[in-house]
Amino acid sequence: MNVVVPLPRTPAETALIDGARRPAAIEALRARGLPTRRVESWHYTDLKTLLRNLPADAATPAALPPVLEGSAVLAIVDGAPRIVAAPAGVDVSALGDAGIAALSAPFGADDAIGQINLAHVADGVRLAVAADATLVAPVEVQFRSGRACHARVSAAFGAASRAVIIERQSGGGFSTAVCDLNIGDGAEISWIVVQERDDKAVHLGQVNATLGTNAKLNLFVVNEGGKLVRQEIHARAAGEGSEFRLRGVNLMAGGAHVDVTMTLTHEVPHTSSTAVVRNIVTGRANGAFQGMIKVARQAQKTDARMACNTLLLSDEGGFSAKPELEIFADDVACGHGATVREIDRNHLFYLMARGVPERESRGLLVKAFVAEIIEELDNEGLVEALEHRLDRWFSAHG
Amino acid sequence: MLEIRNLHARIAENGTEIIRGLNLTVNKGEVAAIMGPNGSGKSTLSYVIAGRADYEVTEGDILWNGESILAMDAAERAAKGVFLAFQYPMEIPGVATMEFLKVAMNAQRKARGEEPLKIPEFLKRVKAAAASLSMNMDMLKRPLNVGFSGGEKKRAEILQMKLLEPSLCVLDETDSGLDIDALKIVADGVNALRSPDRAMIVITHYQRLLDHIVPDTVHVLYKGQVIKSGDKSLALTLEKDGYAQITGEAA
Numbered sequence: 113m114n115v116v117v118p119l120p121r122t123p124a125e126t127a128l129i130d131g132a133r134r135p136a137a138i139e140a141l142r143a144r145g146l147p148t149r150r151v152e153s154w155h156y157t158d159l160k161t162l163l164r165n166l167p168a169d170a171a172t173p174a175a176l177p178p179v180l181e182g183s184a185v186l187a188i189v190d191g192a193p194r195i196v197a198a199p200a201g202v203d204v205s206a207l208g209d210a211g212i213a214a215l216s217a218p219f220g221a222d223d224a225i226g227q228i229n230l231a232h233v234a235d236g237v238r239l240a241v242a243a244d245a246t247l248v249a250p251v252e253v254q255f256r257s258g259r260a261c262h263a264r265v266s267a268a269f270g271a272a273s274r275a276v277i278i279e280r281q282s283g284g285g286f287s288t289a290v291c292d293l294n295i296g297d298g299a300e301i302s303w304i305v306v307q308e309r310d311d312k313a314v315h316l317g318q319v320n321a322t323l324g325t326n327a328k329l330n331l332f333v334v335n336e337g338g339k340l341v342r343q344e345i346h347a348r349a350a351g352e353g354s355e356f357r358l359r360g361v362n363l364m365a366g367g368a369h370v371d372v373t374m375t376l377t378h379e380v381p382h383t384s385s386t387a388v389v390r391n392i393v394t395g396r397a398n399g400a401f402q403g404m405i406k407v408a409r410q411a412q413k414t415d416a417r418m419a420c421n422t423l424l425l426s427d428e429g430g431f432s433a434k435p436e437l438e439i440f441a442d443d444v445a446c447g448h449g450a451t452v453r454e455i456d457r458n459h460l461f462y463l464m465a466r467g468v469p470e471r472e473s474r475g476l477l478v479k480a481f482v483a484e485i486i487e488e489l490d491n492e493g494l495v496e497a498l499e500h501r502l503d504r505w506f507s508a509h510g
Numbered sequence: 511m512l513e514i515r516n517l518h519a520r521i522a523e524n525g526t527e528i529i530r531g532l533n534l535t536v537n538k539g540e541v542a543a544i545m546g547p548n549g550s551g552k553s554t555l556s557y558v559i560a561g562r563a564d565y566e567v568t569e570g571d572i573l574w575n576g577e578s579i580l581a582m583d584a585a586e587r588a589a590k591g592v593f594l595a596f597q598y599p600m601e602i603p604g605v606a607t608m609e610f611l612k613v614a615m616n617a618q619r620k621a622r623g624e625e626p627l628k629i630p631e632f633l634k635r636v637k638a639a640a641a642s643l644s645m646n647m648d649m650l651k652r653p654l655n656v657g658f659s660g661g662e663k664k665r666a667e668i669l670q671m672k673l674l675e676p677s678l679c680v681l682d683e684t685d686s687g688l689d690i691d692a693l694k695i696v697a698d699g700v701n702a703l704r705s706p707d708r709a710m711i712v713i714t715h716y717q718r719l720l721d722h723i724v725p726d727t728v729h730v731l732y733k734g735q736v737i738k739s740g741d742k743s744l745a746l747t748l749e750k751d752g753y754a755q756i757t758g759e760a761a
Contacts, residue, residue, distance in 0.1 A: 457563070457564070458600055459600055459602050461560075461562050461563070461564075461584060462596065462599070462600040462602065463602075463605075463610070463614075464561075464583060464584035464585040464588070465560050465561070465562075465584045465585075465587075465588055465593075465594050465596075466588055466610075466614040466617075466670060466674065467585050467588030467589050467614050467617045467618035467621065467674065468585055468613055468614050468617045469585045469617060469621075470583060470585060472613070472617065473585070476605055476610070476613065477602070477605070479604070480602065480603065480604025480605045480653075481604060482604075483604045484603055484604040487604075
């Protein structure tokens with residue numbers, strides 16, 4: 113018989129477990145503690161060690177101008193939804209206790225983010241986009257918090273709807289955010305996560321998406337802040353002809369630790385997915401990407417591609433990539449690749465030979481590395497807005 | 511004036527000496543052709559002049575207008591007017607060609623204490639230079655050199671040369687990979703830049719390019735040294751007899 117002697121509880125565990133609103137939701141964590149590197153899905157982010165103490169509270173940011181001018185702004189401020197007039201085609205309401213009771217259970221014993229969030233969440237936003245509706249302007253949901261905050265968004269996109277939603281994570285302290293996306297048949301949705309929390313913040317996020325027949329989800333994740341960040345993505349291609357697309361840009365500086373973990377399941381035939389994550393590591397920052405693509409036995413003709421590319425700009429930083437394929441169907445095209453490299457000396461020489469000083473040349477090349485991904489966005493305003501944020505990050509950390 | 515004096519240079523990574531006591535003088539207004547068999551050090555010479563960090567100069571000096579440029583990095587040399595047209599121009603995904611041209615032109619202007627170019631003036635210059643090289647502006651909307659054919663890349667190099675107006679141009683096998691029409695366009699582009707204030711070094715394997723860019727002097731490079739210099743007739747002799755006779759004399 114194996115006897116597992118639990119490690120002593122950390123202050124963070126005590127706060128998270130004893131302070132839970134819904135103790136039942138956090139039962140697994142109570143028994144096992146926060147995941148350590150021995151838990152496979154947390155191997156690169158030893159949460160128990162990295163989150164020994166919850167971070168101190170910070171100031172809650174005031175209203176922010178949206179990332180993309182002209183967006184409709186909704187806010188969840190320190191966990192409390194501030195519902196304002198919603199744009200045409202969207203129905204917005206607070207989740208309330210009934211909404212929270214209806215949320216799906218965490219994925220399992222290792223789903224620390226799902227458990228913490230469900231055990232603590234006070235309220236959230238329900239967002240429903242009507243069938244056939246096309247939102248003219250993006251909707252920006254601002255998660256603004258300074259004290260420990262657990263927020264939830266439950267979004268349903270009706271059949272054939274079109275929408276761009278920006279999930280903006282701002283502020284400091286400790287935060288979890290879980291967004292459940294249900295993408296109806298034929299809907300085409302862009303969900304853009306802009307995580308810009310302060311350099312002491314701990315943020316644990318989850319985007320959970322289910323795609324219907326011929327649905328398209330374009331998920332874009334930009335991590336440009338935070339001290340300890342894990343963004344999980346759990347997506348199910350559940351309808352034939354559905355297309356999932358993840359593009360991620362992780363900008364890591366100082367002593368930041370940023371983890372993007374994706375599990376993607378192709379459940380039915382004729383679905384496709386591409387995932388491309390680009391990372392820039394400076395200073396003593398550390399990052400990880402885990403990508404798991406599962407193809408069910410009946411999911412023939414699946415086309416799934418995954419790539420993780422890292423530009424390492426410092427000897428003290430590091431990045432780990434773990435792509436995995438689990439394929440039970442026999443007629444599929446799946447592939448993955450991961451690279452970690454430094455700035456290409458040939459490229460650097462070429463730019464410098466044209467008179468561009470070394471620092472500026474490096475800046476151009478680093479920006480180019482991630483701009484390639486941003487430029488794939490089919491929205492000029494958004495490309496510009498994100499590139500502007502890149503420039504700002506590089507001038508602060510370059 | 512460019513003066514290269516007893517230059518010795520080696521590959522930094524493994525210490526292999528490529529340039530072994532090279533002497534060469536190129537005056538302003540002069541077009542000097544450098545020829546030589548494979549492996550004689552032609553491309554290395556171009557890199558060492560341009561300031562590539564992968565090579566170390568162990569002895570000798572390179573003076574441009576009386577000033578040693580050895581301590582300068584590639585960008586500082588470019589600001590002093592040194593330009594290398596690459597044999598294999600780099601494809602750089604994610605860097606927009608127009609943005610790059612603007613950054614490069616303005617970086618050099620800044621280094622010389624000049625104001626940055628206003629956008630309309632910049633566009634005017636690029637359009638005029640592109641037209642003179644029969645280049646389509648659509649090409650310049652792509653990322654730098656990405657998806658360009660060999661000929662297009664060489665034209666893009668000459669375009670940059672026109673826009674940056676260097677005073678020392680080093681063209682490394684600009685003719686390689688060009689068909690005869692493209693060769694003519696590129697050669698016309700180079701000839702248009704000939705001026706009493708500008709020195710040019712044209713590195714080539716073949717006489718063919720020198721029919722179009724007629725050199726004032728021809729130098730034969732062999733085992734990292736200039737072993738013979740002459741006027742344009744030397745290139746014709748080489749084309750007829752090959753390098754064997756000259757390299758034999760040197761051995």
